[in-house]
Amino acid sequence: MSRLSAVKPAYWISGVLLAIAIVIPLLVSTYAKDKPRLWGFPFFYWYQLMWVFLSAILVSICYRLVSAEERKRRAAQGLGDPERPDSAGTAKEAGR
Numbered sequence: 001m002s003r004l005s006a007v008k009p010a011y012w013i014s015g016v017l018l019a020i021a022i023v024i025p026l027l028v029s030t031y032a033k034d035k036p037r038l039w040g041f042p043f044f045y046w047y048q049l050m051w052v053f054l055s056a057i058l059v060s061i062c063y064r065l066v067s068a069e070e071r072k073r074r075a076a077q078g079l080g081d082p083e084r085p086d087s088a089g090t091a092k093e094a095g096r
Contacts, residue, residue: 013062017058017062
């Protein structure tokens, strides 16, 4: 089995969402115009500001996806949840 097939869908989805958040704002031809205006602001300004908020939303979705996948992986390996203080979160605690 190749290592590529071992990659979970959550990681692929997160990678695609992060790529969207990075690549789309770099495509200057999508926002190099003045109109339409929103509350008097040229398209360039409000479009860039919109991507600030969209990128924050996309990054938070990615964080939740990867965190959930890591929790599942740690549970399957018997390592416990690192966010819970009573679980065996580190190797030092597990050895006690």
